Amino acid sequence: MNPTHSKRERLTAAAATLVHQKGFSNTTLADVAEMAKLPLGGIYYYFKTKDALAEAVTERRVSDIDALLEKLDRLPTPRARLKALVNVWAEDREIDALYGCPIGSLCYELAKGRGPLSTVASRLFTHLLAWSEAQFGLAGFTRKQAKTHALHLISALQGISLVANALGDSDAILSETRFLTGWLDTLSRTQKNGGHA
Known part of the structure; x- marks a missing residue:
């Protein structure tokens, strides 16, 4: 790996972690340099401004989503893929209860x-x-x-992340993801019966 690329990746990864844990406004370039174990002066070579760093963090999150969706696309049916997406929230419930959803938190702040x-x-x-x-x-x-179902699903996942974070209650995410999994099954049955969901 190119050393320059490696250092930029380390800085971006450190920034992504810190922004998730502390928020963008509370994360300083000095914090990022310290976590990445690089001198503060070196960060300006890769990111001239804090906004440039925020853009890099966002691009990293987009890449993370791309990788996740590519993995989910290997599942055999649309329902299985959607249920697997819901399960990601269930699996990440402890960290989301502590810091919120890394995607939702970043979007909300920016x-x-x-x-x-x-x-x-x-x-x-x-x-x-x-x-x-x-x-x-x-x-x-x-x-x-x-479109309606997609908006409902993503809104529910983001909403429960926010509520769980506010309450410090990871079980809230588990409860909602179980509900959403059942909802997806209900939609599937309705569709098979020719009804409108």
Whole structure:
């Protein structure tokens, strides 16, 4: 690996962790350099501004989502893929209860400024929504239904992450993900029976 690329990756990874744990506004470049075990002066070679670092963190999260969705796409059916997405929240419930969802937290903070960073951050949600909508479409729902179900699913996952974080209660995520898994099964049965969900 190129040493320059390696250092940039270390800084981005450190920033992603710190932003998740502390929030973007509370994360300093000095914090990032310390976690990455690199001199503070060196960070400016890779990231001239804190906004540039935020963009790199967002791109990293997009890559993480890409990798996850690519893995889920290997599952045999749309319902299995959607249920596996829900299960990711169940598996990550302890860390999400501590710090919130890494995607939702980042988007929430960066969207406040309504500047270029909010546009970059919005890609995280548009990506998840588009994929989820496609899965519902493949499951046989109309375009309108698929869009509605996708919005409901992602909103529920993000909402429970926020509630669990506020309460410090990982069991809340477990409860909601079980409910959503049952909801997906119900939708599947309704679709098979020719009903409208």
